[in-house]
Every structure is written in structure tokens, then in C-alpha cells.
Amino acid sequence: MRKAVLLALALLLPPAALGAPTPARAETGQLRIAQQFGIAYLPLIVAKEKKLIEARALADGVPDLKVEWLRLSGAAAMNDSLISGGLDLATAGIAPAILTWDKTRGKVDISLVASLGSMPNVLTTNNPNVKTIKDFTASDRIALPSVKVGFQPIVLQIAAEKAFGKYDKLDDLTVSLPHPDATAALLSGTGGITAHFTAPPFYEQQLASGKVHEVLNSYDVLGGPHTFNVVYATKKFVTDNPKVIRAFVEALDEANAWIKANPAEAAKLYIAAENSKLDPAFVESIIRDPQINFTTTPERVEAFVDFEYRVGLIKQKPSWKDLFQPGLHAKSGS
Template sequence: MRFRAFARAAALAALTTSIVLTGTLGGTPAQAETNQLRIAQQFGIAFLPLIVAKEQQLIETKAAAAGVPDLKVEWLRLSGAAAMNDALISGGLDFATAGVAPAILTWDKTRGKVDIVLISSLGSMPNVLTTNNPNVKTIKDFTDTDRIALPSVKVGFQPIVLQIAADKAFGQYDKLDHLTVSLPHPDATTAILSGTGGITAHFTSPPFVQQQLASDKVHAVLNSYDVLGGPHTFNVVYGTKKFATDNPKTVAAFVAALDEANAWIKANPAEAAKLYIKAENSKLDPALIESIIRDPQINFTTVPERVDVFTEFEYRIGLIKQKPGWKELFQSGLHDRGGS
């Protein structure tokens, strides 16, 4: 009996030593977390939390505190969702950024293949449909002579919100699709303010909304918050499920960095506006940027809001084959934050 007890104790000691020395069972070293994080950053105030995290090196600091020392963060500029998704799938990118509606489409299309997971929300921010046509008061007033500019027709964030609005107004979600044209926000802003190019409306986000509404030539037709019944997530960060599984400390550090960036933005709106202007080499008035940051409708937060409204609609009209709840879309570190 004493021999067996001694043998068990010796075996336990050997196992403990193996875990301490190798970080795992069986003597196989545990896989270390990544030493680099490649993030696709886009332009616009919606991405301010990423700009703050970058300029203040918050991700590196949080990662070091979590036991991931010397993490190198690389910031990439990629044009368009297609290029971004290609880079993510091919392994040339770790975190992509996009509107929540098209990110859900990517989640569905890659399901069972690459498998992506949404890492975090970048905040809740209303998008506004504007027009220079004085006869258009609601979307029911658009005629075949109108043209609605969007960054990407049918599958982008704004066209999907427009489809939700059309579904409510006409009982036909694609009623206005034939009026939409793809045009970048800056070009559409120039067109609608100048009255050129045949563009009579533009579904857009800050700061383009504020720039347009400052003119007496343009007025608002609808606000996406009204369409979806309240504040909703605008943009998200997403990556492959494999990367998130292999690098839990890095993912947690990234979210913690965004949380700190969001708190700093809210506490220091004037400084955040100046940082944005400098980092983006923007010619916009810092006072305009500060007013946007202070807008009570805008909330920089990592918590997903009303994501389920998008999944429900996209599933109902056949854009996606699966209907996930928001917790199925987002990594588990956000599940206890009261999202929707």
C-alpha cells in the first residue's frame, strides 16, 4: 500500500513538473500566442476608437499586462470589403473592419469553411438619408428621377438599412433598389451639395451627415435609429475563429484597449477631436468633430446593439442561410455585457 501511494505521489509530482516546464500535458509545449496583430483600419469618425488605441498604443500595453509581451501591432489600409476579406481568409490580416450588416453576410458565407467571429463592436452611430430634392419628405416621395448614393449597393450597411425601411413603408424591401448607385461618401457629398451628377440623395454616416445638413440645400429624410427602433451597432471588428481561439489573451487585450479608448474619448472630446484631425490629416474643423463626438446619439462602445434586427431581416429575405443570435456571432468575451 505504501509503495502504491509513493508511486502515485511520484507520478503526480512528475506530471506537475511537466506542466510547469512545458505549459501543457504530455510534455508538448503549449502554443504561444501571436507576437503580431494586423488590423485593417478604415477612414471616418466611426473608427475613432481604433485611432485612439493606435496613437496611445493601448493594445500593446494591455497585451503586455495580459502576458503577451512585445506584441507588434500593424495597421493596414485596405480598399473595399472584398480586398479585406480576401486578406483575412488568406492569412494576410488578423482583424478586419466593416459595417455590421455586411459582416453578418461574411459570417454566413464563410461558415463551415474559414469560420469568422465578430471580435467587438466599434460603437453605435446613426446613419442618415439626406436629399437635396425639396419634394422628398419621406422615402415614399422618391420617384424614378431620383438617385440615392450609397458606398456599395444592395449588400452594404446603408442599402440594407434602406431595404428595412422600404419593407416597413411599402411592404416590399427592394422597392428603392433601382434608385441606388455606388459612390464613395466624399464624392456623394460633393455631388449632393453641388447638385451635379444626378445624385439627389445620399445615405451616409458622420461626418458627411453633418457637413451636408449644415447646408440649406440639404435636409434629412430618415435616421437609421428610427428604422431599427433605437441605437444600433454600426461598424464591427472581426477575424477568424481559429485566430480568436488560438489567441484569447490577445483578443481580450484588444477589447480592453477599445474599452479604454472609448472611455478616454467620452472624457476628452476636444482632445479626441484634435487627435482625429492630426492622425487622419483631415481638413475638417476640429469643432465639427468635437460636436459629433458629443452628440448623444453617438456611443463609442464595444457592446453590440440591435444586431439581431439585422440577422432577422437578412435571414428573412434570403441574404443569409443561417440565422444566428448575436452571441453566436460575437466572441464569448462579450457575452456577459448585455448586448442585443
């Protein structure tokens, strides 16, 4: 009789209730990644073209991972798509990523996955009267990928705080425009754009034209090299897919090592992937620039945190380890 009762229970109850092991939850079979424009995204381009993520995922026990690549411009578009479930990994500047981390706490919850590298951004202008940011007037327009919440506007705010004692002094002069469009407008002198805060290869291209000059460099504003762009995801996605996340970071590390060892080939790959008309030697010179370091290790992230917390843009004051997923904590971040 007792055996019959136990057999009936075994048929009715799930394996976990009887102490039997439950099968491990399968990780995602699809990874949707969005990137923006510029050489800052070269590690992702290399990983895409060489299928490094798929290879690393297979080695880590995730077979047949399908990687889908999307192209968006600006932190706002990235966040909307990530939060709505339209993508799994978003990319944006470190400054807006910190804002997103803070604003989504207790709701969606964001986890930064990896840095894409440290590199300067440069504010350029075609206005000969502008030598420093103090020379801008109400008639100037500064193009950025995304106003207020983007990387460049927050660096501009840090610079404005130092120059004017008021961090939002220049906000009214900024307009949203993707880097390629802003570069075209600045060099042609059309559309009312007189300045552009931008990243490689756009500022190098602009300066090489002889039509613009440099106003400030973000390394000077932040006191040295700093992380530019990062990859981030919802905390749930990171927690549910540890093998995929590990494979992704390993793929970026592999891509970074390949870029440093093969700058000429990396330049050609970038030009082909982006359908760029830039001279390969010009792109190679940018990749070789000692100011640029392709690395997954976060650098001077807490300098951005300090500013954003001090002026009230964020409510929490996280360390870099609070921001980034545990797989990065063994790195010498800052």
C-alpha cells in the same frame, strides 16, 4: 536492457507521446487591422495613436506585438482581404458582418470580435422634391460605400420593406462610392448623385452646408439605438490568439472611456490623424451627441438578424452571442 529501450523511445518519440507537457503555442506577433472612414472608427484611431493595443498585449503576456493599420472601403473589400489572409481584423457595418458570418459557416468561419459603437446613419438628399423614400424616382442615385451587402443598403432595404412592402425596391438606385467622395459629389451637385446614406461626420457636414436635407434616420428605421460598425476575424484567428483578442477589446474599452472623458482632445486627435479640415468644435459636437455611444457592447444586433433571415439573406438565425466571440458574452448585448 529495459532502461536502454526506454531511453531509445525517449529519443525517438515527441514529448507529448511520453506524457511530457508541450510548450504553449506562441500567439501572433503581428496584428493587421483594416478600418474605413468616419468618426465611427474613432476608437480605433485613439487605440492606434496612443498604442493602446500594444500596451494591453504586453500586459497580457504578448511582448513586441506589431500592429499594422490598413485602410479599405466597403464590406466587399474587407471580406476579400480577410478571407485571402491579407488582414487579421476587418471592420464593417453590423448588417454585412452578419451576412459574412452566415456565408462563411463551415468554410472560413467568421467570429465578431467587438462592436465599435452605436450611432445613427442618415439618408440625405440635395433633391428638394424628395421628402421621404417614397419620393425617389428613377433619375435619383443614392450613394453608399458598398451596394447590396453594406450596412446602409440593408438599412435602406428594411426601410423600403416598411414603406413599399418590397425590401429591394430601391436597390437599382444605389451606387458604390466612399463617404468622402459621395459627400463631395452631393454638395457639388456633380456625378449624378442626388442622395447619400452616410455616417458621422459626413451627414452632419452635409446638413450644416444647407444644401441637403434629411430623408430618414437609421434609429427610426430600427426602433432605437443600434450597433453600427463591428470588428471581426476568422474564428481560427480568434481561437489561436485569445490574449491578442482580449488585449484588443481591452484597448477599445480604454479608448472609449478616454473619448467620453476627453471629447475636445478626441476631436483634435481625430482631425490630426485623418488630416481633416473640419473645425475641431464641429467634430467635438458630434462626439458629444447623445445619440452616439462608443462601446464594445453589441446593441440591437438581433434586429438585423431577424430581417436578414426573414427575407432570405441568411440561412441561419444566430443570437448575438452566436455571432460574437466568448470574451464579449458577459456584456449586456442584444
